[in-house]
Amino acid sequence: MASLNIPVSILDRANSREGDTEAEALQAVAERAESAEKLGFRRFWVAEHHAVAGIAGSAPAVLMAALAARTRSIRIGSGGMMLPNHQPLVVAEQAATLNALYPGRIDLGVGRSVGFTSAVRRALHAGKAEAEQFEEHLAELLAYLDGTAAITARPQDHGQTPVFVLATGTGADIAARAGLGLVLGGPALFRSSPESALERYRNGFRPSRRFPRPYVLAAVNVAVAATESAATRLLLPEANALADSRTRGVFPALAATDGTVTGPERRQELVRGFLADAICGTPPEVRRRLAELLDATGADEVLATGGAYDIAGQRESDRLLAELAAS
Known part of the structure; x- marks a missing residue:
């Protein structure tokens, strides 16, 4: 089986699972990070979500510290920390502290998303106005990390921590102007016109x-298994949860599934759309589809996302994906 000849990493959203506690969900993330390091993945990133019933990961900096302490070589990062929710100085201090404790192993991915509901946005004191100031806040964050701000953030980072922008809206253009890495997923990955986010990023990039x-x-949802149906079943619980969030306003804990798509037609459409945008199947099929994605986008790295209810199945999927990347 041919190698992908490209680094592969993991983004874990710390999904909760029906029947488990949130503490068990976070413990599962830590165990997965340890396994990812042994399997040879380049990075292991965690996300930021607030007051979402089905996601236990609300404090990426805290979780990153725990993961870095339990691993030795894999890069640990945020995918991402949402700048509308934080003061840039605090984000810089957190990243710099982590890099001082675990030098050369910390990535800082930042985004501009705001809370899931109006109540969450009020609790965070963040909203549309803060999101619109993203580029300004990003520049402030970089100044603290680089040591060029009006005050000196401690510990000093000296610009050592790599910074990535999660592209939403104009995120690709902002990343290009700042000379930062870009994380791109969803439909924007598959548009190849001159106006695509990827083309704008590359054409406007300032070293x-x-x-x-x-x-x-x-960034793409990935599941690998011995059969296509088994791989689909790994992704279906998260697809169901996402569809519920869009139709009922609640993102629930991942639940077991028999592999069928149920519910109102709108819900079924959302589930099918989620699965269509994912890369799942047997190892040869996943390798083929990832190779097509890389040929189409020229991406430098794959960030495999997607949460599974079946932890054993997820562990096997990670193993098979690592084999694809290394064999």
Whole structure:
């Protein structure tokens, strides 16, 4: 089986699972990070979600510290920390502290998303206005990390921590102007017109001390199993949860599934759309589809996302994906 000849990493959203506690969900993330390191993945990232019933990961900096302490070589990062929710100085201090404790192993992915509901946005004191200031806040964050701000953030980072932008809206253009790495997923990955986010990022990229050239992480839901139906069943619980969030306003804990798509037609459409955008199947099929994605996008790295209810199945999927990347 041919190698992908490209680094592969993991983003774990710390999904809760029906029947388990949230503490058990976070413990599962830590165990997966340890396994990912042994399997040879380049990075292991965690996300930021607030007051979402089905996601236990709300404090990426805290979780990153725990994961870095339990691993030795794999890069640990955020995918991402949402700048509308935080003061740039605090984000810089957290990243710099982690990099001081675990030098050369910390990635800082940042985004501009705001809370899932209006109540969450009020609790965070963040909303549309803060999201619109993303580029300004990003520049402030970089100044603290680089040591060029009006005050000196401690510990000093000296620009050592790589920074990536999670592309939403104009995120690709902002990443290009700042000379940062880009994380791109969803439909934007598959548009290849001159106006695509990828083309705008590459054409507008300004080299920086962090990235002398454009660097793209292609974020895509991935599941690998012995059969196509088994791989689909790994992704279906998260697809169901996402569909419920869009139709009922609640993202529930991942639940077991018999592999069928049920519910109102709108819910079924959302589930099928989620699965259509994912890459899942047997190892040869996943390798073929990932190779097609890389040919189409020229991405520098794959960031495999997707939460599974079946932890054993997820562990096997990670193993098979690592084999594809290394064999």
